[in-house]
Amino acid sequence: MDIHEYxxxxxxxxxxxxxxxxxxxxxxxxxxxxxDFSRAHRVNLRPHAKIHKATPILAWxxxxxxxxxxxxxxxxxxxxxxxxGIRDILIANQVVxxxxxxxxxxxxxYTDLIVAVDSIDNVLEISRAAHEKRTTVGVxxxxxxxxxxxxxxxxxxTRDFVQSILPLPxxxxxxxxxxxxxxxxxxxxxxxxxxxxxxYRILNETRDLLLHLGSFELRRGVExxxxxxxxxxxxxxxxxxxxxxxxxxxxxxxxxxDDGVHSVVRKACGIEIKTxxxxxxxxxxxxxWPSSLPFATARIxxxxxxxxxxxxxxxxxxxGVGKGAGLVPVRPKIFNANPNVTExxxxxxxxxxxxxxxxxxxxxxxxxxxxxxxWGHAPRYGTEGAVLIGDAAHPVSPAGGQGANMSVADACVLxxxxxxxxxxxxxxxxRRRRPANKRSIGPTRVAVSVWSLPEWCSPASFFLSMxxxxxxxxxxxxxxxxxxxxxxxxKIN
Numbered sequence: 012m013d014i015h016e017y018x019x020x021x022x023x024x025x026x027x028x029x030x031x032x033x034x035x036x037x038x039x040x041x042x043x044x045x046x047d048f049s050r051a052h053r054v055n056l057r058p059h060a061k062i063h064k065a066t067p068i069l070a071w072x073x074x075x076x077x078x079x080x081x082x083x084x085x086x087x088x089x090x091x092x093x094x095x096g097i098r099d100i101l102i103a104n105q106v107v108x109x110x111x112x113x114x115x116x117x118x119x120x121y122t123d124l125i126v127a128v129d130s131i132d133n134v135l136e137i138s139r140a141a142h143e144k145r146t147t148v149g150v151x152x153x154x155x156x157x158x159x160x161x162x163x164x165x166x167x168x169t170r171d172f173v174q175s176i177l178p179l180p181x182x183x184x185x186x187x188x189x190x191x192x193x194x195x196x197x198x199x200x201x202x203x204x205x206x207x208x209x210x211y212r213i214l215n216e217t218r219d220l221l222l223h224l225g226s227f228e229l230r231r232g233v234e235x236x237x238x239x240x241x242x243x244x245x246x247x248x249x250x251x252x253x254x255x256x257x258x259x260x261x262x263x264x265x266x267x268x269d270d271g272v273h274s275v276v277r278k279a280c281g282i283e284i285k286t287x288x289x290x291x292x293x294x295x296x297x298x299x300w301p302s303s304l305p306f307a308t309a310r311i312x313x314x315x316x317x318x319x320x321x322x323x324x325x326x327x328x329x330x331g332v333g334k335g336a337g338l339v340p341v342r343p344k345i346f347n348a349n350p351n352v353t354e355x356x357x358x359x360x361x362x363x364x365x366x367x368x369x370x371x372x373x374x375x376x377x378x379x380x381x382x383x384x385x386w387g388h389a390p391r392y393g394t395e396g397a398v399l400i401g402d403a404a405h406p407v408s409p410a411g412g413q414g415a416n417m418s419v420a421d422a423c424v425l426x427x428x429x430x431x432x433x434x435x436x437x438x439x440x441x442r443r444r445r446p447a448n449k450r451s452i453g454p455t456r457v458a459v460s461v462w463s464l465p466e467w468c469s470p471a472s473f474f475l476s477m478x479x480x481x482x483x484x485x486x487x488x489x490x491x492x493x494x495x496x497x498x499x500x501x502k503i504n
Contacts, residue, residue: 224470
């Protein structure tokens with residue numbers, strides 16, 4: 012029994028205090044208004060939990076309306092949010108002291124945590140604790156833009172600070188932040204606007220200075236013609252400008268291959284990968300997210316009555332501010348042999364009026380992009396002078412964004428090792444990433460096994476019935492989603 016169950020129906024004057032009382036209609040209206048305003052101005056929204064004192068249900072309402080994450084003032088607020096299943100959390104203040112830093116790195120082990128920093132000693136403490144826990148803490152360097160309360164001095168001082176923390180293990184630099192709280196009580200709106208613009212000009216100019224850190228050159232419209240080798244060592248690549256035809260040799264100590272399933276870098280390394288085709292094709296499209304659907308929540312329509320058509324359903328996934336990605340999984344053999352594909356699709360669309368808002372006036376299947384995917388896992392992640400990441404090392408099914416998560420995690424570990432001049436870079440990279448990538452491929456392996464069963468086993472009915480059953484048990488669904496969505500992360504010993 013809920014310990015607060017007896018309070019349902021009481022007059023507000025009978026409630027024990029302190030108690031949080033809200034006008035739910037006003038709360039929902041305000042949350043949606045702020046989300047709509049942010050989308051209209053194409054900015055990401057990360058609301059501050061101190062407004063509602065880290066009340067998880069209100070934070071979840073903000074996330075479902077489209078917020079990219081939640082901001083907390085202090086560690087204890089972040090812990091409350093994380094205990095409610097919220098994973099993308101920014102602590103917009105510095106966390107100091109050995110005990111609190113231990114709690115911080117423990118929290119980072121199962122959340123995408125970012126914390127503000129402005130002291131090298133504090134960053135070194137976080138780095139040591141995170142490295143011992145084999146986890147990573149995101150850090151946002153606070154810049155003093157006139158508040159004179161916290162922050163590193165801007166421009167060159169911030170640049171030098173960032174350069175000093177980049178090589179540290181267990182730390183991931185996530186950017187810079189500034190706080191113009193000193194302008195909150197300027198009553199004249201024109202003066203406040205002018206001074207706010209000046210404060211954030213300092214932050215933007217500091218950011219621009221950081222963007223010039225390191226030596227790199229970005230070239231567009233260039234394709235790789237050959238991988239350069241000397242015996243068994245990769246030396247770099249020969250490229251060609253697609254507009255001018257000009258060829259150029261690019262030499263490097265380490266060539267990173269993130270060039271897809273049919274990687275030319277992997278081939279040059281002499282690494283063969285055994286792949287299998289995923290027995291489902293995806294018909295994909297992009298769309299404007301309809302106002303009738305909660306923005307931060309994916310929607311699935313299962314075609315349980317039309318499985319014989321080869322069309323399994325429709326999935327709508329949020330994909331940025333005001334946008335969505337649509338996926339229609341089909342069984343290729345049955346779908347290709349179906350002479351009445353258009354009628355089958357029309358029947359699926361009749362399930363829910365919202366589907367027409369998602370599909371709009373697209374013709375099926377000609378207005379959809381069809382994707383077929385192989386999957387597999389390379390026996391090695393590189394050779395002398397080259398490292399493989401992403402689909403070049405471990406192509407997987409595109410469902411759930413696992414491939415993108417794995418690729419980003421690979422790149423982050425590789426960058427961390429390179430910045431600290433790891434002498435055994437390839438071996439250490441493979442030691443850290445292979446177990447996590449193997450776990451991430453697990454769901455693809457299980458799904459392929461199910462969909463490869465003979466037709467008399469009714470794999471489609473079995474699979475979709477399982478999805479439906481799990482969907483009726485929210486606690487199981489949460490555990491399943493958490494498990495699938497975090498498999499790419501390194502495990503903490």
